[in-house]
Amino acid sequence: MTVRAAASAIDLAKTAPFALGLATVLPSSCEISAAGQTVSVEPRVMQVLVALAQRQGETVTRDDLIAQCWRGVVVGEDAIQRCIGRLRKTAAVVGGFEIQTLNRVGYRLRQIPAAAEAANSPPAAGTHDKRPTIVVVDMQVFAAGSEVETFAQILAQDLSAALSLNRDLHVLAAHATVSRVAATKEWSSGAAGLRYIAQGTLRRMGEHYRLGFQLLEAASARMLWAHRVDLADIDTPSDDLVIDLAGRMSTEVMRREADRVLRSADELTAWECVVRANTAYQHISLDNLPFAISESRRAVQLDPNYAAAHAALANGLAASYEVGGARDVALVAESQFHCDRAMALDPNDPAVMMWVANALSMTTRPPKGLELARRAAELAPTNPIAHLYLARQYLFLGQPEEAMACLAEHERVAPLFPWQYFIAFNKAFAHFMAGRLDEAKSEIDRAALLNPGYAYTWIAKTILATMAGQSEEALEAVKRLRHLEGDDSLDLQLARIAHSYPEGPVRSTLQAIIADAWGRFPVN
Template sequence: MHLREESRLPDVFLSYNRNDQATARLYAEALEAEGLSVWWDVTLRSGEAYDEVTEAALRGARAVVVLWSPRSTGSRWVRAEATLADRNRTLVPAMIEPCERPIMFELTQTAELSHWRGDVDDPAWQAFVRDVRGVLARQAPDGLLPLVEQTSTSPQIAAPARDQHGEAPSLAVLPFTNRSGLPEDDVFAIGMVEDLIDALSQGVNLRVIASSATARFRTGGLPDLEIMARHLGVRYVMEGNVRRAGEDLRVTAQLVEAASGAILWTQKFERPLPELAALQEELVLDLAAHLDSQVHRMEMERVLRKPANLTAWECVTRAIAAYRQITPQSVVQAMTEAQRAVELSPEYGLAHAMLADAKATVYMWTTPDSADAIRGIREHIERALALEPDSAMVLAHVAEAFNYIGQPQDAIRPAERAIQLSPNFGLAHYSCGVGCLLLDRIDDALAHFDAELKAAPGSHTLFASYIWRGAAHVRGGDWDAAARAYAQATQINPGATSGYLGEAFVAARTGSDDEARALMIRVRQLEPKMSLADWERIIRRGLAGNPVGDAVIQHIRDLWKQGEETR
């Protein structure tokens, strides 16, 4: 039996019960015929300490093949080896005789090879070998298959090369299962996946695999998600089912991280059967919006946990994660991360767009009027548009930057182009809404804010939209609607100082003086470094071109003065 040098780690550790040794030999020899090195206890040399050598081989192997039988399931040694392999994500189990596996392994996909007697052309055997190679590919130190000779020096992880953009996360939507068993529901399940992929493809936060790549999983047993995801080149997998529940049709979907098998998100959606045809598009868009937002949130959390060797895309993702907190400190952090992305990849349009947006936000909220500052921001805007003129993400961030430097007339075109490219992109609708608002197109602004709410349900960043929505109602003189919008903003984000400021001047305008004073105290507590002049500048920028701005500022001055008198 051919073995590699003792100093080399084995490809496969074979775990079995001694009474199954004849079957284990078939597996060892067949795997070695595939070019893999196999460690099993018959290779122990005389005088070697059994426990020490076995444990070293077990921990060093990049794949652990466990042979389940009625005898091995009762072996504490096999159970212990399987447990360690499962913990190390090297476990590749096979059923060599019908038996009940230990309960902790019942949910682990296991090859059914009870019939196998050594035929290397058997399809089930070939599938099992592919599973083993899949685990080996994941565990190999440099990502190469074990058949490729490795040098004795461990490869070093290099810092990202210049111009290394990095990639957005990718998702595969598996065919939905029809739990009802009715043919008409099977048609709906297939159509649901097609429509969902189409809706997700219009987003900007992830790359979606075409349905033709996953259609083969419509029949047969459930695939091993990790191996399937590796073949498809995706990080996330979505699976779901449809079934009837009384007079409703219920769609259940869950998002799974392929590498770990962890369920990251699950949700049920129900629609009445008589109304299903009319509501199917709404159902798909609702599901796509939740899923797109969830994947982006998970990606931001993943990137934030990564300490070093970031790509430009990851730096931009960090910038977006910081930016969405919308605090003075987080926006500065977003600017820093975006600057790093530009340095890593000077030809990356999204990095320039994000840097322009972060700088413009800082300008909007903290910087006195400055032609030089605006000129510097526009340089990044123009660079971003020159590099990626047809990226919805770039266009939306550029539009937001235009708005925040007081140039909404230049924001509308890229914002509308972003919506044309990606109709369900919340930031594009937000940027278009703010631009319309600043140009006193109130009805258009409110329509875009409604579209953003539908595109990004549950997003904590919606508080900013409600603040601008409040400003739209202030411009239109609808004080009750303005009060509701500002209250919604502070409910979503209790730290939204501008929301409390809006509530304060609405309360003052409608005669609720005590409430107005209390709200202004809250504003000053949240932002102690902001002066009255700072707030006046922000209000002028937010209500630019509308006569109501002067009245709002006067209310703020009165409340500020009352606060000074009570100190």
């Protein structure tokens, strides 16, 4: 479309239709059409869209928008924000573009690369084809009785079904008559892309039965992981047993997949980029979060219709907003856009739900997303992150006991979860909220030991030590915090507390503790 001068008022009746990513924009009728559906917007909203599109990715200032869309009549920032918000919601539905906010400068429309082509064709080959494939083969039974054989067969089938709930895994169904040896020889050749084999044993041990499971590398038959459980009886396998085994196994597989994609020299798929992005949360910091954001952006560029990529990007942007002390509001707008886009693309994916819910918990006050987080945990009971993010929802809502229950479920299904410091920190937060200061201090000490680079741990240690009258320990915690983030980062620490607690005496008290300890620490 023809580029107008910045001050030229927009006449919708005389503006020709134009393409915008996935959509066809019809200014004269105030309609945007894409994928067989038409969205109507208000005339003022359409004028703002036209003004942004005319500048072809350049920044449009607030004054430019007033001149072009309000004919120079001075309006408040809220009027412009309403139009921008409406356009972002529309973009989440039709796809293909997003609107970026540049603080104190203006707005910029960015088309998402290849979105139009992706909308009219299936995802590019290789988008998700490197997800790991796993098979649960027939169990070996070393005990007499048909009931033992039946238990083993049902358990293998139920475990396969539970693993299939994890969309990060391809699960092959092993026929009940296929032997373990035949399965290994046939599938480990790579014809079916098999990467992992789960095999189990069941034997009689005196008055009880011993169930053992191993995870093997398909290519080499190397044992990667093993677990055993003693059972008093062998009636029908319980849901708790199946979920426990599937959760432990899934966590181990994804831990190994994360290591693989971080070391991979091959061309990455969108799925692998999302896995890489999520490794940043093993050490959350202002330095690591840009990696989560950049890898998620790469996933979105590889496949603009991959809902989990948008959800992962929304989560990374929201985390950067929170860890940055909730001071860069442009991150909130962009995170919300990708939340909306992810939910529009795949509202039934538990991973999408949990990441969107967590993003909302970090960017909205009071926090939103509880129902999404609950639904994610229900649909993916073997996914430890779903339970963790549900716990965080409860913490932000001031419900520590509900949070502790979720964290306990998380630990049950993923005792080897790689973010152990973050679990300890959230348990400390829950204990503190419930008034159990000794338990809170114990957990925060554990968090500091597991990841001394997590700034929030030292904020919490300063507060807990001060409340316990341990001034030397409080000063040591402040020393570590200042070493991590600089002597001039006090305002950042106070902003983080302000974002975590509603305005009131608790927030003021905690901020005063940090400020006082900060002031008492000598600067070299």
